[in-house]
Amino acid sequence: MAKNNIKNDAITSRDEDFAKWYTDVCRKAELMDYSSVKGFIIYRPYGYALWEMIQAYMDKRFKETGHQNVYMPMLIPESLLQKEADHVEGFAPECAVVTKGGLDNLEENLVIRPTSETLFCEHYAKIVNSYRDLPKLYNQWCSVVRWEKTTRPFLRGSEFLWQEGHTIHASEEEAKEETMRMLGIYEETARELLAIPMVTGKKTEREKFAGAQETYTIEALMHDGKALQSGTSHYFGNGFAKAFDMKFLDKDNKLKHVYQTSWGVSTRLLGAIIMVHGDDNGLVLPPRVAPTQLRIIPIQQNKEGILDKANEICDTLKQAGIRADIDTSDKTPGWKFSEAEMRGIPLRLEVGPRDLQNGQCVVAKRVNGEKITLPLDENLTTSILKILDDIQQEMYEKALAFRNDHITDVTTFEDFKEVLNSKGGYVKMPWCGDEECEVKIKDETAATSRCIDTTKEADGVCPICGKKAKHIVYFARAY
C-alpha cells in the first residue's frame, strides 16, 4: 500500500541536490510519470492542466494577432526533410524513423516530425499564388519527437508537447516584424502569466536554429543560477522559399520568393515554472497559471455546519471566476496541507469550528507562508482576488530581483570565470563575433552564449582574443 503514498515523504532540498529536488517535485506534485520508453513521459492530470493553462493564454494571443491553427501530418518523408541542407543536417541525427507500415516495409522511410518546417513549406508552395494570399499565419499545437540520449522531465525529452508557428510574408520587413512580434508575445506570456522575467536577445551564428537566418530567444534564470532557453523565434529570409519553390506573383506582376518565420515554445515552460518559483516544500505556482488557485481545507469537517460553510465559500469564489476547490477527503488536515503545498496551490483557505464562531476564515499564502484572517462577509471574494493579484506581483518581483542580482558585467576572462563559479547566473561580456572565442569559452567554463544583447552597442575588446568587440553577449551555464 505504500508505493503511492509519497506525499508525506520530504523531498530533497534544493541546496542538497538541485537535480534530485527537481525530479522529486515533478513526480511528487504528480506533474508527470515515466513510461516504459526512455525519454517519453506521461503528462499526468496536474501537469497537463498546467500546460492547458499556458495553451489557453497563448492560443488567445495568437488568434488576436491573426494566426490560425492547423494540423499537419505526423510523418515526413525522408526526401522532404532533406530539401533544405542546413535543416536536415540539424535534425537528421535526432529522428525516429518509421520503416514499416501495416506489416510491409515502406518504399520510403518516414520520419516522425522533429519540427514541421518542411511540411508547412510544401503546403504553402501549393496554396499560395498571389500577394493576395499573403501573409499566411499558421500555428500548430502538437507533440514532436527528437531522439535524445540524456533526458529530463519537461527539460529535454524524446517527445515533447509544443506549439510551432510558421508564417510566410510578401516582404522581408514584414517577416522580420512577425519574428519580433512573436518574441514579444513569448516574453509577455512569461512575464504576465508565469511571473518569469526573461532575458531576450539574438542567438549567435553557432547557436541559431538549423536553417534560420536569425534566431531570437527568451532565456529564463533558474534558482541554481543556470539559464533555460524557453522559447525561440526565427527569421528564415527566403532560404526555405528557394528550396521549396514558394513563390507568389507580386503587385508589380513579378514572381518572388516569400519571406518566412517560425517560432515555438514547449512544455519546457513547465520546467521553468518549477525551477524559478519552487521551494523545498515543492511546487509554487503563480496564481494566473495555477489550475487550482485556492484550496479550501475544512478543519474538523465532521462538526456541524463546517462542510456546508466550506462548500458555500467554494461556490461563491467559483462564481467570481476563482479556480477554487475543496478537499473533503478523509485524510488529516496536516496531510491535506502538505499536499496543497507540494502542488504549489497559491492560497489555502482553512475554516473550522472556531472560525465559524468568529465569522472568519484563515488564508495562507503558499509563496511565503503568510497567514491572513478574513471576515466571512460579502467582501471575501474581493479580498481574495486582491491577495491573488498581490501574490502574482510578489512572485514576479522576487524572480526579477533574483534575475537582476545574477546579471554581472565583466571585461576580463578571469572575472568571467570567477563570477560564473561563485554566483553563477548571466555573465555579460564583450565578444568579437568569432566562433573560435565562443567555443573556447564553452570548453573552459561549460558556459554558452545565451544571446546577444541587441539593445547595447559593444565597446572595448573581446577578452579572449583581444580583437575589437562586436557585441555584448549574455553567457551562462544552461540546461
Place this chain on the structure above:
Amino acid sequence: MAKNNIKNDAITSRDEDFAKWYTDVCRKAELMDYSSVKGFIIYRPYGYALWEMIQAYMDKRFKETGHQNVYMPMLIPESLLQKEADHVEGFAPECAVVTKGGLDNLEENLVIRPTSETLFCEHYAKIVNSYRDLPKLYNQWCSVVRWEKTTRPFLRGSEFLWQEGHTIHASEEEAKEETMRMLGIYEETARELLAIPMVTGKKTEREKFAGAQETYTIEALMHDGKALQSGTSHYFGNGFAKAFDMKFLDKDNKLKHVYQTSWGVSTRLLGAIIMVHGDDNGLVLPPRVAPTQLRIIPIQQNKEGILDKANEICDTLKQAGIRADIDTSDKTPGWKFSEAEMRGIPLRLEVGPRDLQNGQCVVAKRVNGEKITLPLDENLTTSILKILDDIQQEMYEKALAFRNDHITDVTTFEDFKEVLNSKGGYVKMPWCGDEECEVKIKDETAATSRCIDTTKEADGVCPICGKKAKHIVYFARAY
C-alpha cells in the same frame, strides 16, 4: 494563377457522384488538403477550426462529468501492445513501426499508438493501489496512426485526430454506468451541437472493439443512405485488468481487479457534418458548430458609409457573442456569396446603399436560401440570435425526418434486399445472434450490422436461418 482559384468552379452534384461531391466539398471549402504521404491529410484552418469547436464543447462536458485530460507517449513498445491477446490481434496489422531512433536500430521496435489502452493500463497499474484511488477518469486528445489501404478525408485515414477516454472503476456496475454515460454525451453532442440524430445501440460480437466485452455505438445516416459509425463506448470488464495486473485493495481488504471502459470520437465527425447537411453548393454548417456563424458582405463597399456601417454591425454582433466576420476584400459580391456558401456559413448579411437608406439589411439563410429583411435597430442582435437558433432547430428536424424516413422494418431477407437497394438507409430485421447469418447478410448485400436495438425485445425468427430471433438489429451499408 488559376490553381488556387477553385471556388468559382461548380462542384459535382450529390446525385451525379456522391463520393466526388464529398471530396470536392472537403477541398473547396478548404477543410483539408492532401500531403505527400498517402492517408495523412492536412487539416487546413477552416477544418481545424471546426474540430476545435467540437473539442471545446466535448472537453467541457468531459470535465463537468469529472474527467481529467492527460497525455501519454506517442510510441508503444511492441511487447506492451502484445499483452492483451484480442487487442494485439485487432491492431497489429495496422501499425506503423519505428525501428530506428537517432541513427541507431532500436533494441525493441516501437509502434505509433493506434489507440492507447495499453499505455493507460500500464500507468494505472502503477498508480492505483486502493479503492480510494478509484475511479480514475482520464481522457486524451491526440492523433493516432492506423495503416489503412483505402483512405478518404476524415472518414478513414492513416492518421486522424480524436479523443480517447480511459477509465477504471471499483465495480462492474460503475464501469457499465460510465460506458453508457459517455455514449449519452456522444449522442447529445451530435444532437445539440452538430444537429445530427444518431441511432445508438450495441455492436454485435463480430463488430465490437478488439478486447472489449461490449461496444456501444452512435451511428449517423448520410445523405446517400449509408451509415457512418461516429463514436464508440466500450465496456472492458476486467480483461485488460488481468493482462496488466491492475489491482486495488477494496474496502473489504481484498485485492481485486479493476473494471474498465474506453470511448472515443474522431475527426470522422467532420465527415458526418458534411454528408448529413451539405448540398450541391457545398458545406452547410449548423450555427452552434460553425466557426463563423454570420458573414457580412458589404454591397458597393466603396460608397460612403457602407464599410463603417458594416463594421459597426459586425462589432455589435460580436459583442453579443455571435461569431461574425466581414468580407472587405476587393472580390465581387458574387464571388463572396459563393465562397460563404461553399463554406456553409449559416447566415449571410448584406448591407448596401439602398439598405442604408431604408435603415435595414438583408440576411440570407444558407440552409434554404430564405432571405429576411431586418431593420437596423436595437433589435438586430436579438433577431439574429433567434434566426440562428431557428436554423439549428430546422437543420436537426430536417436530418431527423430524413433519418426516420430511412429506417425500415422488415421480416424477410427479400424485403431486406429490396429496401436496401431501393431507398437505402437502415433496415431493421430480427436476428438469431449467430455470426454465420451476419456474415451471409454482409456477403450478399454489403450491409453490415450497425447495432442491436437495445430498447426492443425481438420476436419472430431470423429470416436467414429460420431460428428464433434474439435481437432486432439495424443493418446498413456503411462507410
